[in-house]
Amino acid sequence: MANHTYIISQHMGWILLGILSIVWIILGLYWGRKAKNMEGFMLAGRNVGLAFGAATAMATWVTSNTTMLAPQFALELGIWGMIAYSTASFGLFLFAPLARRIRQLMPAGFTSGDFIRLRYGRLTWIVFLLISIFYGLTWLISMGMAGGILMNAIAGIPYEIGMTVILAVCVTYTLFGGLYAVIGTDFIQSVIILIGIVIVGIGILSQVDLSAIHTDVTEASPMLMNALMPAAIMAIFNNLLFGLGEVFHSNVWWSRAFAMREKVGGRAYTLAGWFWLPVPIAAGFIALASGTLGINVTSPDMVGPLVAATVLGEVGAIVVFAVFFCSLASSIDSLLAATSDLITEDIYRKMINPSAGEKLLRKVSAYIIIGLGVFAWAMCMPRIGTLATVLFFAGPMVGSTIWPIATGLFWKKASANGALLGMLLGSTIGLISYFQLGWYTASLIGAAVSMLTVVIYTYVFPQDFDWKALNESHDE
């Protein structure tokens, strides 16, 4: 083991883990009682208001990647790295108009896959599902890994046990409560995350000297303060476009757009973006303080929790533990629910068994949630690389979906072949740049190639799409 210094005792770690696990399972089951039919289970009855809508979007976007990867960005890429991570808020800002449009065009829609199938046809739909499910799984795995890393870093709880517990807790309450449980728990989790981050921020600012941090970083790691650090410059728009691709295509965000009341989605996503924006900047800043505070970083994705917990002592460590647990749970539950919806609705109901009744679908959905949890657990067991390595591998693929999704919602002339080729070329060339240049270029190149392909196809081979074809409620 690389790190022998833990912030709180293992005994305290077990107590915290036990309390948080029981609280989330009870709350999830409580909210989940409302999920009486499939629409309730998958989309919380399409009746989510502004407060719960904004809270669930914000809490879901505050993931382990915000609280653990943003500090890693700052530690590896310096000031630009911090800013680069915060640009992911544009994903929420720009999804706000999309959420309004989605609700208008597809009042009876269930998944992002429904949109691609109806808008672009079967072949594009299959490619999209492959990308989306692959992305969902990498996100889920990176989150499970983060759970194990966090509990090990703070309390010395073995990686395998911490990771297993957090996955098991989220699977349990998502299984019984569906999106009702996810959104309900997200609301409480978002409050805990915001309060915790304010406490950590004030605590750290009161204990560190900004000029000392500047001097130490400039001496020990000069490139972190260099505005012309090449990798950092490349990472800015790469991260922005990765965030945009994640939100634009993922069923995590589409399911919330379907679940929110009409006219709520736009405002909820904008509010969530504003609440989220300062979080990675605060998280990134504390990483730069690690050297000044004499904290040894054994793994860059652990720097955030280590610094916060070390500076704030045992009480602070408890706050940090709770914040990280909430940020992980609020994302893992959303991913389990949204990915299970995508597989149940798009693969099982649309491809395998179109006549399946509600009872059977609910059963299938439950098996898929359990299956996703078990799969993520198996993939998390061997700890592969850093969080960035795992997640950014999906970057070029999600980057390549931005233009097919956005033009598909707003341009009648956007064509199926353009969308298909945009995703295939963007993903392929983006993956080449991932290996040739580095992860910090892959989403950017994937998005750029896809954009060019979609635009050229739209002008050379325009389609005349009838928007009414997206509204499946007319068919029933």
Place this chain on the structure above:
Amino acid sequence: MADAAFDSDDLFIQSTSGHTKLEWSGMDGVDFEVQIATDKSFNSARSIYAGPDKATFVSGLADGQYYFRVRENTSPWSQTLVLDVKHHSLALAISLFVVGFVVFGLTTWLVMDGARKTSASLIT
């Protein structure tokens, strides 16, 4: 014979982003010291870690060659690990920055223009 040794099979590492994770093996429960230098003979050596952990992360290094060594307490130093940092060219970075800016700008225009045009009527 040195008691602590870097885990890396290859004692020559290259980086295009100026960071790397150093890991070493040694006895549990003892303190280690890691030094960095910009010359082979460690005349400019600076201690970057002292304590019981068996890894440390260095980042923000400018172009150049860096030499690392580790030891257990006051035991002899390990073999030297060399990190060669050569950042990507600034021209490539700025080109990609411009490409990213254009893609983001056009995406924002697409979404805002689409939202404006479609807000007047329900389905256009």
